[in-house]
Amino acid sequence: MNKNLTSELISFVRFPLAICVVMIHCFISIKGWQYDHLAVQGFGSNVAMEFIISTRIFILFVVALFFLISGYLFFLHLEEWNSGGWLRKMKRRFWTLLIPYLLWNTLYLLYIIGPDIWECLVHGKPWDVVKAWVDDHGGWVGLYWNAKSLGIGQVDIWGHPAHTTVPILLPFYFIRDLIVVDLCTPLFHFLLRSRDGKVSTYAIVTMTILAFLYLTQTSFMIPGFTAEAFFFFGWGAFLSLNRFELSDVFYARRWPIAIITLILFIVMISSGYLYSRTGMLIYPFYTVFEVMTMINLLAWMVRRSYSNPFWAKIKNGSIKWQDATFLIFALHFFILKDIFRLLDRVGGALTGFYDVRKLSSNSSTIQMWRICFGYPIADRTHQSISRMREEADVMHSSRRCMARRQKR
Numbered sequence: 001m002n003k004n005l006t007s008e009l010i011s012f013v014r015f016p017l018a019i020c021v022v023m024i025h026c027f028i029s030i031k032g033w034q035y036d037h038l039a040v041q042g043f044g045s046n047v048a049m050e051f052i053i054s055t056r057i058f059i060l061f062v063v064a065l066f067f068l069i070s071g072y073l074f075f076l077h078l079e080e081w082n083s084g085g086w087l088r089k090m091k092r093r094f095w096t097l098l099i100p101y102l103l104w105n106t107l108y109l110l111y112i113i114g115p116d117i118w119e120c121l122v123h124g125k126p127w128d129v130v131k132a133w134v135d136d137h138g139g140w141v142g143l144y145w146n147a148k149s150l151g152i153g154q155v156d157i158w159g160h161p162a163h164t165t166v167p168i169l170l171p172f173y174f175i176r177d178l179i180v181v182d183l184c185t186p187l188f189h190f191l192l193r194s195r196d197g198k199v200s201t202y203a204i205v206t207m208t209i210l211a212f213l214y215l216t217q218t219s220f221m222i223p224g225f226t227a228e229a230f231f232f233f234g235w236g237a238f239l240s241l242n243r244f245e246l247s248d249v250f251y252a253r254r255w256p257i258a259i260i261t262l263i264l265f266i267v268m269i270s271s272g273y274l275y276s277r278t279g280m281l282i283y284p285f286y287t288v289f290e291v292m293t294m295i296n297l298l299a300w301m302v303r304r305s306y307s308n309p310f311w312a313k314i315k316n317g318s319i320k321w322q323d324a325t326f327l328i329f330a331l332h333f334f335i336l337k338d339i340f341r342l343l344d345r346v347g348g349a350l351t352g353f354y355d356v357r358k359l360s361s362n363s364s365t366i367q368m369w370r371i372c373f374g375y376p377i378a379d380r381t382h383q384s385i386s387r388m389r390e391e392a393d394v395m396h397s398s399r400r401c402m403a404r405r406q407k408r
Contacts, residue, residue: 005247008302008315009295010069015318018325020062021171022332060283061290063174064232068291070178071236072246074185081189093182101167101175104330105144108169111334143168145176146223157216165223171333177229188234193241203238210234215284232291247299254296261289 074089110117113133119125134140137147146165166173181188191206212218214231239249250257264286271278305311 005299005302006245008305008319009247009298010073011319011322012302012315013065013069013298013318014322014325015328017062017066018328020059021329023059024062025171025333061287061294064228064287065291065294066174067178067181067229067232068236069246071181071188071233071238072240073236074182075189075237075240078241081193086186089185090182093179097175097179097182100326100330101172101179102144105167105169105172108334109143112168137168158218160219160221162217162219164226169333171329176224177226178233180224181229181233184230185237188237189241192234192238194243199242203242207234207238215288217280217284246295247302250292250296251299254293254300257289257292257296261286261293264289 078085113130116125116130116133120127120130134143137143138145144167147168148166148170149163164173167176190202192200192203194200194203210227210231213227218227220226238244239246264282268279268282268286271282301311302315305315
């Protein structure tokens with residue numbers, strides 16, 4: 001029963017996580033100054049922006065949970081560890097990770113600079129523009145590994161640079177980091193496997209070190225090597241190698257875990273989200289507890305699906321779409337880039353309701369939220385407010401007229 005529940009949980013979670021990844025990148029245009037504006041004006045000054053930022057913070061657990069599930073699945077049903085079995089797994093990873101990673105980054109590269117390359121080949125324009133662009137992104141090799149740096153200026157607790165590097169196709173940094181930890185699986189197996197049917201001292205010490213590195217946000221300063229990937233992949237490997245069922249391991253303590261998650265979430269919001277020292281310090285602890293909370297929530301949904309037709313439909317629908325998960329993950333950034341470009345051009349026609357002293361009223365993020373999630377509600381509310389203002393103006397004019405007549 002529990003093994004089947006864990007299997008269904010993993011199948012169930014893939015599609016929702018892919019949708020959450022899309023949502024994160026819908027909110028990618030939020031900048032630091034917008035957080036600063038909220039901090040200066042006071043929270044409540046722009047409810048729409050606060051909703052978007054809070055939603056983005058809430059779903060940032062996605063990558064961590066993907067790493068945990070990847071580590072869990074790598075060692076699942078492992079009866080015997082040997083070089084032959086590991087090489088077979090690596091061969092599968094070659095076709096399911098490395099080849100798609102190279103292919104999709106190449107397609108995105110052509111998507112971006114393809115027109116310039118065409119102009120150079122067909123119309124004889126100089127290659128200086130293409131060469132300069134490639135050099136700015138780390139060269140041809142760097143495009144596939146560390147083309148961009150995010151969060152420049154951030155430092156870890158030790159004072160080391162803590163910015164994140166990504167390949168040219170930004171979401172595929174997860175695949176890059178997953179390739180790195182997959183290559184380290186022999187070490188994970190040696191350190192984390194059970195000995196004499198019990199959790200070993202090696203495993204406890206290893207997980208303690210990995211947890212410390214992640215919770216202190218220690219930067220390895222090597223592209224592709226991140227504390228997040230090693231900790232959560234290692235956590236999943238630890239659970240799998242020591243025969244813990246993912247659906248049960250945290251479930252008995254689901255309420256205390258959920259309460260702690262909510263408290264940390266509230267503290268993060270009230271302290272200025274990720275653009276404050278307090279928020280940055282709390283964030284890794286919040287992510288750990290939110291990952292456990294999401295696993296418990298999904299386990300509860302799967303359990304309910306056995307007796308409740310509504311949850312059964314939700315679960316079966318999600319499992320039905322799980323095969324589309326990677327395609328959604330790979331394609332969404334292509335589509336969103338064009339949507340952002342389009343909305344930036346026509347955004348002026350959609351402004352008004354979220355205009356709080358012109359705070360990012362034309363931003364792609366606001367427009368994405370309005371169109372995809374709340375535009376009908378926002379539009380009706382805007383119309384209602386406009387009617388109320390008109391009625392108030394009419395009443396005010398009437399009172400002024402009555403006051404003038406009384407004076408006469």
